[in-house]
Amino acid sequence: MKITDMHVTPIAITDPPLLNASGLHAPYALRTIIELVTDDNIYGLGEVPGSVATTASLEAAREVVVGQDPFQLNAIQAGLMERFGAGNEARGESPWDRRRIVHVFSAIEVACFDIMGKATNRPVCDLLGGRVREQVDFSAYLFYKYEGAGGKLAFSTDPQATGWAAARQKAALDPAGVVAQAQAMCKEFGFKSIKLKGGVFPPDEEVAAILALRDAFGPGTPLRHDPNAIWKVETAIDAGRHMKGVLEYYEDPVRGQENMAKVREALNIPMATNMCTTSFEDIPGSVRTNSEDIILSDHHFWGGLRASVELARICRTFGRGLSMHSNSHVGISLAAMAHLAAATPNLTYACDTHYPWQSEEVIAGGRTQFADGALTVTNEPGLGIELDRAMLATLHEQYKLCGLTERNDEIEMQKVQPGWKFQATRW
């Protein structure tokens, strides 16, 4: 079996004005969809965070990928590493691994797994060791946000919307707004764990929101707070003391492994990260400093599904728990996340997903349905999804029209608050 073609399609999906430490989500989130086609007419799908640069990298990967057997993941990866000079590529300034090889391979590997599953008549989870759970739990991912639906209605709302689609449009800028958002989201999707993306308002306001969630949902509800690493160590310790016994985990209150370790030692609250331990190169430092209790995996950032299984083994080996990180995404990434989670025994925390914030979809049949806060992983071959080519074309047109070329939350924020600047440590 050979890969004979590779289609790379950047898309833009409507995204509401969600706030975080880096600023504000643009009216559209960018993703890049890849489709690999084989000589026996099987196609496989992959999805990664989008940007002009990522699309260009994927285009540049085509000459390596076409002609390969989709089972030869090691050879494809080696070819891509050579293509991108991965040995010399820097991982970049951000907390995440920005090397092209990581994103490119993660998209291509998922598409290869989709093909392998279809070729062998097996769901992807069965190619990762088989399912250990029928249902994969996800968490409610709350955001502070401005009023607005995103897209063309960036800061305005669709009055026709009902249910969660209406609630999703509302502002959430204080504890009451956060609780209302949580109630609407949990009612719609049945989520049982709740995460608040923080790092937006002064710490005492965010602590108040967490305590309000505790009051609204009851003391046993697993709550997570993620200040996006912009707090000082002393701030994080002080805030953490107010949330002790309330948080399921405390996610990246501070920047860097050393700081995380200080907070962790002071508080004795489970601490999670997708910012200080974000690649295999960070693992020795994590072990040395004891920077966190739980690693939020993300197959887009760790280099694919097999790499994520290997990360899971490392977590077991070093006594780390395992949860899963998310960005704005559509159903291809969601399916890949669900198959991975279904096959990972020690992924015991409900996974993050931005999915409720999106309304568009590129997979046939429309939006994936959650039941009781969980997805039931399909037994269909591969990822168990098909591409809606009309929607893909529509969302590609939307990409071309929206004019965005990369995610830049700071610039979006400056449109609302002129002169606003990202601060690595704010409070």
Next chain:
Amino acid sequence: MKITDMHVTPIAITDPPLLNASGLHAPYALRTIIELVTDDNIYGLGEVPGSVATTASLEAAREVVVGQDPFQLNAIQAGLMERFGAGNEARGESPWDRRRIVHVFSAIEVACFDIMGKATNRPVCDLLGGRVREQVDFSAYLFYKYEGAGGKLAFSTDPQATGWAAARQKAALDPAGVVAQAQAMCKEFGFKSIKLKGGVFPPDEEVAAILALRDAFGPGTPLRHDPNAIWKVETAIDAGRHMKGVLEYYEDPVRGQENMAKVREALNIPMATNMCTTSFEDIPGSVRTNSEDIILSDHHFWGGLRASVELARICRTFGRGLSMHSNSHVGISLAAMAHLAAATPNLTYACDTHYPWQSEEVIAGGRTQFADGALTVTNEPGLGIELDRAMLATLHEQYKLCGLTERNDEIEMQKVQPGWKFQATRW
């Protein structure tokens, strides 16, 4: 697809009187062969070190395994962990992980991979990420030994034997004998790396043997010395100084991670282990102490092929090299080792194998052939081997007749040297 039957067959294979730190190999080595059969009449093969206890464990595993889908490795493993109370099982006194779950699952997982490969028309290496090398290099595994062919000719020889079969019968009790053995083995198999199993004679005699090998094969030849952890730290440091620049790696000269770290720090020679870091539970200690440079993986002792791939990732993550350990075995284990090695990018050292010391085989077509010190991994589905049922029956009869129930090199040695005792630290 369901597993409908599981056949467990202990066998005994002729093994010459090889010496090591634990004593002497018995005239027969024990292996247990398993065969899983599915409802669509695919069978898969596995092989593990044999003993009455392991056979009993495998028999006890049948009720868990039969009825399972061979792709559901996680579920099979979870079932076996429950069956064997793996959470409470101790790993035992030996340097290796003796938990039943480890051996049982490794045998069953390999058989499942053989089935998965046959069911999907793919070689096992393709289900582990695909091959990164066409040829898998193996090393010449030298032993001090008494004269004798093993089996019924325990301490005597077959005068009809020729070539390596004749050379294999000869005693090797000094540097000249070791060099002659190496020359005959390398001539027959084409091996380019050479390992001496030591821990048998006083250190200066073994150092002399290594230096004699260097003189005979030339200074560039990769040589390994394995004193089986029975040297004192000072002894190992002193002997190591005489072998510096000669050894490719120095394998387990001393016992335990702390001692290994001391020798490593003193010598600055690459150090390898299959005795101080032998399970995932040992990895944190390895990282803390820097006990070795190279880990010798062994899918029978680390819990299967996927676990070995995960170990490979850990080795990359922590800057450890990767080689492969062996025990006396037949062609099922050899095929599994070769598929694993073919799919492991950072397995850059030639693998150990006892295979040249064996003469019998349970796979159809007889003994696997090496060319230029390497195996070419087949593209046939699964492990690419078929069972020779007549030979299996013959070797099972041999098992019943030989009277051995477990490996005990100390008792065998006492038959030659009455009163001989294993010493954990001898010199």
